[in-house]
Amino acid sequence: MARGSTSVEGNQPVSVSRTNLRSPDSDPAPVSALGNVVPAPSSVRPGGTPYTITSATAIRVDDAPGVRAVGDHLAAYLRPSTGYPLPVTPGSGADGVQLRLDPAAGELGDEGYRLESTGDGVLLTAREPAGLFHGVQTLRQLLPHAVEADSEQPGPWTVPGGTITDVPRYPYRGAMLDVSRHFFTVEQVKRYVDQLALYKINKLHLHLTDDQGWRIAVDSWPQLTAVGGSTSVGGTGGFYTKDQFRELVEYAAERHLDVIPEIDLPGHTNAALASYAELNPDGQAPELYTGTEVGFSSLCADKPVTYEFMDDVIREIAAITPGDRLHIGGDEADNTSAEDYAAIMAKAQESVARHGKEVVAWHQVTGTAVADGGWVQYWGTDETKKEEREQVAAAVRAGARLILSPADRAYLDMKYDGEFALGLSWAGLVEVDRSYDWDPATYFAEEGVPAEAVLGVEAPLWTETLSTNAELELMAFPRLLSAAEKGWSRGDLPWEGFHERLVDQGRRLTALGIAYHPSPKVEWAAE
Template identity: 65%
Template sequence: MGVLGRSAPQVRTRRRDTLVRQHRSFPRLFGSLLLVVAAGVSSVGAAPERVRPAPAHDVKARPLGQVVPAPARVRPGGSPYAITASTRIRVDASRADSREARRIGSYLAGLLRPSTGYALPVTEGHGDGGIRLRLGSSDRSLGEEGYRLESGRGGVTLTAREPAGLFHGVQTLRQLLPASVEERSRQRGPWTIAGGTITDTPRYAYRGAMLDVSRHFMTVSQVKLYIDQLALYKINKLHLHLSDDQGWRIAVDSWPRLAAYGGSTQVGGGPGGYYTKAQYRDLVSYAASRQLEVIPEIDLPGHTNAALASYAELNCDGVAPPLYTGTSVGFSSLCAGKEVTYDFVDDVVRELAALTPGKYLHIGGDEAHSTSHEDYVAFMDRAQAIVRKYGKTVVGWHQLTGATPVKGAVAQYWGYDETGADERLRVAAATKAGTRLVLSPADRVYLDMKYDRNTVLGQAWAGYTEVDRAYDWNPATYLADAGVAEDAVLGVEAPLWTETIVTSDQLESMAFPRLPGVAELGWSPAATHDWNTYKSRLAAQGPRMTALGIDYYRSPLVPWPAG
C-alpha cells in the first residue's frame, strides 16, 4: 500500500471558478511561418488564449543542469549568455530539415517574446551570437531525441539530429531562464542562461501520460493545455482513454450511435461529449507539434457499457442496457460468441487507425470480470489480429498476458505492491516471450490517487501517494524479483483517471507536482535519481508552474520558495 496518514493539509496555489481554463495563445504552424512581432506570439500549433496568472517574482538565472528532468551530462563553466533586445534566433539546418527547425525556432520565439518584450526575429543561415538552433547533427550518440546545449557569453547553441531532440532542448533552455519568462506580459529581466554544456539523451523511448476522457469528458482546449504542460517535462506519449462504461468519446462513422448516444453522459450524469474526427485529428496534430505521439485506447471486451447501450446487437441477449453514470467496474462485456462483435471491433479499429499516424493502438483488456477466461482469450486473439491487420502495434493492460500477446505487443503494468506473485510471474513469462512492458504501478504513478487522507479529490484504493513515493522507485528493477529483465521495460506512463476530475484546475492539482517526477524517471539516467536533490529542483519549479497557471499541490515534503 501507499504511504498512509500524511497530516499536512492539501494547499493549492489558486482556485478558479471557470470550468475550462484556456491555455496560452499560439498561432498554427505553417510551412513558411511569418514572424508576428507586433502580436508578440509565434509558435508550433494553435491554442486558445488562457487567463494570465499572477506574476512570478523570480528573476534569478538557473544553475546549469538544475532542471527537470535532470540532464544526462552537465559541464558548467564560462560566462553566462544574456538575451537582449538585439538577440536573434538563428536556424541552421539542411534544406530537408529547415522547415522543422524554423517551426521550433518560431515556437521558442513565441515562448520568449511576451515576457521579454524583445522582437527575437527568427532567421535562417549561419551567423554568430544569439540563440542558434542546429538540426541535422552527425553525432549519432544524440539519437532521435537527444540534444546538446552550449552556452557562453557569445550565445547559446542547441544541436540535435532530429526535430524531437531540438524541441526537447528548447524545454531545457526555457527552464534555465527565470520562471517569469513563462508570463504572457512583459516582465523585468535580466534573461541570463548559465554558461557550460549540457549533453542529454533519454533513458527510455516511452515516457507517457494517460488521460481518461471517458469518465468525465475533457474538451479539446483542456487536452491541448495538458499537452503543453507535458511537453515542458519531455513526455513523448499521450495515451487517450477514449471509451469506457460511462462514455464513448470518438466519432465512428460506421457506428454513429457510439458517440451520439454512448457519448451523451458521464460520471454523475453530466452532458458528456465526444470528439469529431476533425477534432481528434486536430489533437493528434497539436500533440505532434509538441513531439507527443497520441495512443488511442478503446477498452475491450469489458468497460463497454456505453457501446452496449448504443447497440443492442452487441449484447449476448440482444437487449441494450441503460447508459451508466456510476463508477463501478467489471460488470460489462461484449459478446465474444457473436460474429457482429468482431465486425464492430474491425470497424472501430479501422477508422481509428486511419486517424492515428502513431504506431500504437491500445485495446484495454483490464477488469473483464464479466467475461469468462475462455471467451477472454478467444476475444483478445481476434482483437489483436485486427489491430495488426491495420498496421498498428498492440498495447493492452497487463491482463493481456493472461491471453497470448501477439509478437511485438506491449503490456501496460498497473499492479502495485500487493499484486499477487502469480500475476507478476505471468507478466514476467510474457516478457521472456518478447512482450515489452510500460510500467504504471498504481501505488506509484496513478495520478488520481490521493496524496494523503486530507486530499479532497481522487481515490485511495491503491493507498496514498505523496510526491516522494511517486518518484522514489526504479523502473529497471521494479519487477526484477518476478524475473523481468531490465531490457523488457519500454518505459513509464502516469495515468490520470477522472472519476472525480472535471476541471483543468482539478486535473492539475492531482498531476502536479507528481508528473514531473515520473517524467524524470523516464528521461534521466538512474544515477541522477535521488529524492533529496530532486526535491530541491522540484521546488524551483514552483514559481514556473505558478507563472504557467498550473494549479499544483504544495506538498509539505518539498521546500517550495516562500511567497
C-alpha cells in the first residue's frame, strides 16, 4: 500500500548471520562524549566530573505513578551487562541514578527531560514518566556500547559529566510496520518496539489489513481471519487474536509508544472480499491473493452490507485500542470511482467518530472531505504532481494536521542501491544520506503550509520482500535513525554531525544484535 508501483525487484531472501554485521573493536569501546546520541539533544552543556555506575549504585525513584516502571526498565537494561544488582528503591539519596518528576518543569513538556551527570550520580528530571523514559534511552547511549550485551562485560560504566536538556521537536514520531504482506508474530513485533523505543519513537502504526492478508480478529466477521488471514505474499499467513493485540498495545505503552491500527479502505481489501462473497458486487468471492500488485480491489459503495461491515470492524478495533486514533487507509483505490470513494470514506470517518476515535488516513483522502481533527499522512515524493500537493495543502489550511512520510526519504523498504537484494525502488534509491537530507518544517513550504501544521514524521516499512526480523532490520537500520532525528531534534542539523553519531551507533546496533546495512556513505568503525 502507498507505493505507486507494483514491481518487486530482487525478491530473494537474505540470510543474515553475525558475519553480516559490523563488529566492535576487541578493546572496550570508549565512553561516548556527552551529546553523542541519536536523536541529537536540544541542549548539551558538558563539563564536571563523570559518574561511574558501580556495584553499589542504586536506582532511586519518586513515589509517583509510572516512575517505578521506568526505573525497572533502566535496571533491566543495565543488569545483564554490568552484573550489578542495581536495586530500584523509592526516595532520594546522595548517589546513584535518580528518576524524579517535577510537575512545575513546564519547559520540558510531556516528553522532555533533563539529565545531569556529576561525580555523585545521575539525576533525570521530567514532568511526565514519558520524559523519564526518553531520558533513560539517552543514558543508555552515553554508556559504553557493551552495556547493551546480554551477558556480563568488564566495564567500566562511566557517564560523561554535564547537563542535557532535551525536548522533542514534534509530538508525532512514528514508525509503521506492515504485517499484512508478510505476517510478523507478537514476539517479532515486540522486538521492533524495543528498537523503536531506544530512538524515542512514540507511535507504532500497524498496517493490519491488505489484499494479501487480514491480521486482526473481528468477532462479528470471523471469516476475515479464518480465510483472509490464511495467506501472505507467496505463502501462509497468520493473525492476532484480540488478546494478542491487547498484549502488543500494552507492551508498546509500557515503552511509551501508542499503537495506531490501520484498517485499509476502500482498496487493498481483497482479503476481506475473499472472505465474504456478499461484499462483492456480483456476490462472488475472488481468490485469495499472494502477489504484490496494487489498486485492483474495492469495496462496493452501493451495498448496505459494505457499511455494516465497516462499522462492525471499526467498532471492534476501536474497542481494543486505548489510543485516540484509528487509521482508515484510503490510498491506491484505483478500482473505485471518485464518487464511490467519497461515499465510502465519508461513512468510514463517521464510523470512526461514532466509536470514539479520530481519523488518520493517507493523503488521498484530501480528494474528499477530511473529518474535523483529522490527520493526513503524506507518502508522495519530491516528484509528486503539484496539483496533488496543493490538494494536501488545502486540507491542511482547512484544519487537518500533516504527518510526513515522503517515500523517497522516509520509506524504509526502498532499496539502498540498485544491487540491494531486498526492497522496492519505485520511489528511487534511498541511501542513508538521502534519508537524512530533508527538513519536515519546509517540506510543504512552497504550497504555503506553515511549519506548525506539521504534526511529525513517520517511517513506514512495507514488507512485500521482507519476511524475517533480520530482513526488517537491514532495511530499517540505519535509516530509521534519520527519521528519529527528523522527528525529535531541533532545526536542520548538518549531515556531518549526524554521520559522526551514526558511526558510534553502529557499534551499539552490533552489541544489540541488530542486523544493519553497513552503508558506504558512512565511515563505520573498523572491525
